[in-house]
Amino acid sequence: MSCTPVTVTAPDGAALTACTHGGHVLGWVPVGGAQRLWLSPTAECGPGRAIRGGVPVIFPQFAGRGPLPKHGFARDRAWQRVDGCPAGTWAATLRDDEQTRALWPYAFELRLTATVAAQELTIDLEVRNDGAQPFEFTAALHGYLVVRDPHAELAGLGGLHAQDNARPEPADDGDPVWLGAPGESVPALQPRDVSLLGATDPVDLVDGTLGRLTLTAEAFTDRVVWNPGPGHGLADVPAGAEAGFVCVEAARLTPVTLPAGATWTGRQTLRAEPSVAL
Numbered sequence: 001m002s003c004t005p006v007t008v009t010a011p012d013g014a015a016l017t018a019c020t021h022g023g024h025v026l027g028w029v030p031v032g033g034a035q036r037l038w039l040s041p042t043a044e045c046g047p048g049r050a051i052r053g054g055v056p057v058i059f060p061q062f063a064g065r066g067p068l069p070k071h072g073f074a075r076d077r078a079w080q081r082v083d084g085c086p087a088g089t090w091a092a093t094l095r096d097d098e099q100t101r102a103l104w105p106y107a108f109e110l111r112l113t114a115t116v117a118a119q120e121l122t123i124d125l126e127v128r129n130d131g132a133q134p135f136e137f138t139a140a141l142h143g144y145l146v147v148r149d150p151h152a153e154l155a156g157l158g159g160l161h162a163q164d165n166a167r168p169e170p171a172d173d174g175d176p177v178w179l180g181a182p183g184e185s186v187p188a189l190q191p192r193d194v195s196l197l198g199a200t201d202p203v204d205l206v207d208g209t210l211g212r213l214t215l216t217a218e219a220f221t222d223r224v225v226w227n228p229g230p231g232h233g234l235a236d237v238p239a240g241a242e243a244g245f246v247c248v249e250a251a252r253l254t255p256v257t258l259p260a261g262a263t264w265t266g267r268q269t270l271r272a273e274p275s276v277a278l
């Protein structure tokens with residue numbers, strides 16, 4: 001297993017950094033721009049550890065919505081890098097083994113393909129069922145987005161029903177919280193932990209320092225927005241560092257049933273506009 005980050009650069013200069021632990025994209029710098037993914041200065045990397053920052057891969061279970069360890073196991077395991085990718089692309093795979101089957105008794109392959117070009121980072125997550133029976137999963141690309149402007153806002157989520165993830169049974173909770181009225185924006189740095197089902201429109205992080213960042217997704221039909229706020233007690237988020245990021249996650253929270261031999265692909269695209277060099 002390697003925790004050694006590698007940086008791949010597109011012919012136009014856009015760059016991404018990734019490591020095989022967790023199949024994890026750690027950083028992204030669009031052409032002429034600044035770093036857009038937050039990575040904790042105290043992030044830990046190694047077997048059983050989840051890297052705090054970048055884009056953790058959540059599979060086969062989102063958060064505590066099932067019997068598996070929180071957020072599943074894909075993020076804390078060693079993946080294999082795929083050789084021979086074009087410039088600006090990094091890919092890695094994870095297959096089932098004895099340890100994953102002890103937790104989740106299915107044969108699968110995950111393939112994560114991250115590509116940068118110009119102002120975009122595109123991440124595809126493919127899930128292949130290598131077994132003889134269907135399986136169900138939930139998944140997310142749990143992106144930590146850099147925030148520089150304390151007054152940054154999130155647009156595109158107003159008017160949607162949001163479930164409070166802190167409640168024990170968020171999926172069954174009939175009491176929604178709201179992220180503003182339709183068309184309204186909300187402060188990006190408010191402490192918040194919500195799931196938005198069927199949130200398929202683009203989400204904009206509007207940062208007066210860095211510029212706008214737009215998240216779109218395919219097959220990831222839901223969004224999760226998380227910022228732990230001050231006093232979070234997270235060992236790998238230094239005090240005050242929570243004011244430097246917001247997580248906007250492309251998620252699939254309604255389980256996918258994947259037949260034997262089939263492949264599901266989810267895509268998340270981040271577009272920085274305009275690009276600002278700092």
Ligand SMILES: O=P(O)(O)OC[C@H]1O[C@@H](O)[C@H](O)[C@@H](O)[C@@H]1O
Pocket residue numbers: 050063070071142165166193194224226249
């Ligand atoms: O600390 P973890 O396991 O990486 O989880 C971080 C957060 O991830 C988010 O996706 C969840 O909605 C939050 O509830 C959770 O706290």
